[in-house]
Amino acid sequence: MAQSTLDSMPGASTGTVVITEPLNFWGGKRVKPREEKNAEPVFEPATGRVLCQMVPCGAEEVDEAIQSAYAAYQKWSKMAGMERARVMLEAARIIRERREKIAKLEAINNGKTITEALVNIDISWKSIEYYAGLAGTLAGQHIQLPGGAFAYSRREPLGVCVGIGAWNFPFVIATMKSAPALACGNAIVYKPSPMAPVTAVILAEIYKEAGVPDGLFCVVQGGAETGSLLCHHPKVAKVSFTGSVPTGKKVMEMSAKSVKQVTLELGGKSPLIIFKDCELENAVKGALMANFLTQGQVCCNGTRVFVQREIMPQFLEEVVKRTKAIPVGDPLLGSTRMGPLISKPQLEKVLGFVSQAKKEGARVLCGGDPFVPSDPKLKGGYFMSPCVLGTSNTLVNGGTAHAQSALFFNTQSLSTDNCRDDMTCVKEEIFGPVMSVLPFDTEEEVIQRANNTTFGLASGVFTRDISRAHRVAASMEAGTCFINNYNINPIELPFGGYKMSGFGRENGQVTIEYYSQLKTVVVEMGDVESLF
Numbered sequence: 001m002a003q004s005t006l007d008s009m010p011g012a013s014t015g016t017v018v019i020t021e022p023l024n025f026w027g028g029k030r031v032k033p034r035e036e037k038n039a040e041p042v043f044e045p046a047t048g049r050v051l052c053q054m055v056p057c058g059a060e061e062v063d064e065a066i067q068s069a070y071a072a073y074q075k076w077s078k079m080a081g082m083e084r085a086r087v088m089l090e091a092a093r094i095i096r097e098r099r100e101k102i103a104k105l106e107a108i109n110n111g112k113t114i115t116e117a118l119v120n121i122d123i124s125w126k127s128i129e130y131y132a133g134l135a136g137t138l139a140g141q142h143i144q145l146p147g148g149a150f151a152y153s154r155r156e157p158l159g160v161c162v163g164i165g166a167w168n169f170p171f172v173i174a175t176m177k178s179a180p181a182l183a184c185g186n187a188i189v190y191k192p193s194p195m196a197p198v199t200a201v202i203l204a205e206i207y208k209e210a211g212v213p214d215g216l217f218c219v220v221q222g223g224a225e226t227g228s229l230l231c232h233h234p235k236v237a238k239v240s241f242t243g244s245v246p247t248g249k250k251v252m253e254m255s256a257k258s259v260k261q262v263t264l265e266l267g268g269k270s271p272l273i274i275f276k277d278c279e280l281e282n283a284v285k286g287a288l289m290a291n292f293l294t295q296g297q298v299c300c301n302g303t304r305v306f307v308q309r310e311i312m313p314q315f316l317e318e319v320v321k322r323t324k325a326i327p328v329g330d331p332l333l334g335s336t337r338m339g340p341l342i343s344k345p346q347l348e349k350v351l352g353f354v355s356q357a358k359k360e361g362a363r364v365l366c367g368g369d370p371f372v373p374s375d376p377k378l379k380g381g382y383f384m385s386p387c388v389l390g391t392s393n394t395l396v397n398g399g400t401a402h403a404q405s406a407l408f409f410n411t412q413s414l415s416t417d418n419c420r421d422d423m424t425c426v427k428e429e430i431f432g433p434v435m436s437v438l439p440f441d442t443e444e445e446v447i448q449r450a451n452n453t454t455f456g457l458a459s460g461v462f463t464r465d466i467s468r469a470h471r472v473a474a475s476m477e478a479g480t481c482f483i484n485n486y487n488i489n490p491i492e493l494p495f496g497g498y499k500m501s502g503f504g505r506e507n508g509q510v511t512i513e514y515y516s517q518l519k520t521v522v523v524e525m526g527d528v529e530s531l532f
């Protein structure tokens with residue numbers, strides 16, 4: 001058992017880990033890449049050092065993994081739900097036992113802070129426990145028919161499912177897909193993002209140790225080409241995809257060719273609406289939680305923060321003060337609250353959005369610059385200071401705005417809202433620590449503006465008016481609406497998008513329906529009445 005990666009974790013610190021073990025897993029073991037020729041370096045975001053090589057799987061390797069998953073499916077699908085549950089509960093127990101080591105590896109590969117990584121690993125074992133609990137409850141219906149005949153329905157698995165994941169929650173996404181899939185009796189072949197390939201194979205080892213049949217949870221490494229091989233494979237029954245809208249469209253198109261079921265968990269540009277009657281400190285905390293977890297690289301982030309004009313000055317003052325105070329640095333230190341972005345290109349892309357926002361007239365209220373921590377080993381890391389893009393004139397119009405600050409605003413900024421709905425930073429998913437703040441006046445206006453997007457993943461509202469809260473929640477064209485909080489996604493709650501943010505759901509009881517199918521069995525108890 002190649003536990004050596006995890007075994008080296010307790011003493012590991014940023015800048016010290018190198019992973020050389022194979023990252024593929026099928027047939028119950030780690031599998032070496034057949035050819036090394038297309039290897040891509042995987043970087044440790046905090047240092048810019050090479051952490052390991054990701055070697056993409058080709059057609060033969062993908063086929064081998066899928067065949068091994070199919071063989072395991074034949075055994076697993078015949079087990080009773082309660083038997084599957086026992087194995088899954090053991091997997092959850094092992095993850096819980098190794099949570100610190102797995103979290104450390106996740107933080108090293110992804111750049112998220114150890115504090116957040118630990119929460120992520122806890123979500124993961126809870127997901128497996130939750131679906132283990134449902135495995136024994138899967139059942140159909142009995143339906144009485146005339147003349148003593150009857151029918152019953154059976155909830156059956158789909159077969160071999162494919163999971164394709166994004167890099168922002170590597171271990172969470174692998175468990176959020178595998179837990180319901182396995183509970184329903186499926187096998188799953190999982191492809192992590194090429195930028196975060198190291199923890200999925202740890203999950204595979206843990207499932208094996210817990211007692212799943214060899215091949216039940218396979219890991220194939222690779223990028224677009226490997227993903228496309230998975231989507232086209234004739235033995236695959238379903239593809240569950242987490243990633244961007246453009247890739248999601250391709251996955252849907254490829255899967256349509258052989259009528260595979262698809263779940264799409266895609267991007268977002270979610271609105272967070274803050275009314276003047278809110279509890280301001282909570283609203284400020286909510287806005288920070290909505291924008292800065294995992295360096296802002298969270299699909300459901302509330303990055304369009306609409307603030308009622310009367311409270312804009314107080315809101316901005318507090319949000320900017322707290323944003324400036326976020327400790328950015330070594331993700332493995334318990335005191336750090338923001339680590340590096342996933343990659344250099346991602347950092348450049350996010351900084352590009354900030355420059356573009358400035359060109360389009362937005363005002364940078366804080367951050368938005370590359371950040372070089374004082375620790376020499378972090379000099380090559382992909383850090384930036386968290387950024388708030390604001391609206392200078394609302395500071396002035398808001399009354400309490402500091403006359404002094406107003407002196408620094410030019411005439412144009414006094415007469416124009418600097419963040420506007422038509423700006424690139426307000427329309428497009430940035431996927432970095434950049435919050436855009438926009439003023440509004442009325443409920444009717446803000447609902448219309450909040451929904452004026454092709455995305456529909458999440459939304460949020462802060463108000464003390466209970467009727468307004470539920471009215472706004474009902475009006476949001478989004479899969480989730482948070483009232484008086486943000487980014488609370490426990491495993492029991494269905495999660496997924498409206499509009500171009502995707503379809504299907506992950507988490508919650510409903511996900512069982514996305515990993516199973518109903519068979520109707522009709523039983524005659526008398527003679528056949530034939531018309532012929």
Ligand SMILES: NC(=O)c1ccc[n+]([C@@H]2O[C@H](COP(=O)([O-])OP(=O)(O)OC[C@H]3O[C@@H](n4cnc5c(N)ncnc54)[C@H](O)[C@@H]3O)[C@@H](O)[C@H]2O)c1
Pocket residue numbers: 164165166167168169191192193194222223224225226227228231242243244245246247248250251264265266267268298299300429431457502
């Ligand atoms: N809704 C959700 O639950 C959720 C969760 C996390 C991330 N996301 C979204 O993911 C995006 C960021 O992740 P990303 O940059 O890894 O996304 P991405 O679309 O670039 O890649 C996602 C995955 O798809 C694979 N892929 C790329 N091209 C493919 C192809 N042609 N065929 C098959 N697979 C292919 C990638 O290798 C990766 O594993 C953001 O838009 C974010 O909002 C959504």
Ligand SMILES: NCCCC=O
Pocket residue numbers: 168169172297298299300489
């Ligand atoms: N809670 C998981 C949300 C993933 C979005 O990026």
